[in-house]
Amino acid sequence: NHIQNPAAILPPALLIALTTSIGSFSICLLTFKLVDRQSVQGKISFHLFINALKNIAKAFLALGIGILLGAIVNLSNVNIAFNSWYLLLVFIFLIGVELAFTSFDRSWLSWKILLVPVAAFMGSCLASVLNYFLLSDPYKLNEVMALAQGYGWYSMSGILFTELHSAKLGGIALLTDLFREIFAILLMYCLGWRFPRSAISSAGATSMDVTLAMGKQSCGKYYVPHAMMSGLILSLLPPIDNSVFKSEILMNI
Secondary structure, X not given: OOOOOHHHHHHHHHXXXXXXXXXXXXXXXXXXXXXXXXXXXXXXXXXXXXXXHHHHHHHHHHHHHHHHHHHHHHHOOOOOOOOOHHHHHHHHHHHXXXXXXXXXXXXXXXXXXXXXXXXXXXXXXXXXXXXXXXXXXXXXXXXXXXXXXXXXXXXXXXXXXXXXXXXXXXXXXXXXXXXXXXXXXXXXXXXXXXXXXXXXXXXXXXXXXXXXXXXHHHOOHHHHHHHHHHHXXXXXXXXXXXXXXXXXXXXXX
């Protein structure tokens, strides 16, 4: 409703999603090539792959319905006050409830496990620098950096960007993390059996929920703690990172 040219948000969203996914995968792969050459391999499952794609399709369907309803309301000249910030608070509350029922083990805090989310963060930041030069105007570096910090959590990033900056960047953030989740599923399915930690790293925040079942199947049960801890840490980072980067964005408006 508030984006003048909706088609213009698709190319940057695809670019950021692709480069951050590949960046996280590559940095994690290089890291563990240096520190741990041995890995336990899992197996692939076409059934899990199809189920994951169905979940993505449902997300895109919900997005399409929202756009359609917004267009209808706009044509009807009806003013409806809607604050998506409260939805974000609900999502964060539900994440907290989910974490309260998660059983953690001290071994999950090993440095090898913690390297997975660190690699995801580093890969996303390096990809952001590349994206800044590729996208150039009208995007600033801190905007591109913030867009890379969603880690697949599209329900959060889209709301935060819309509330703190603009509907345009909110739309880019939403599509970026939707596409990032799709790329994570593809990497998990195609390469997770061979490079499990790297596939989990590319999955970002989704590794503890949406892609967890696929990660367990394709990467192996041994890597479930990697997926849970990486997903947990990368679920906590986006609200902090995005707020930090977007506070700089607000200063530059």
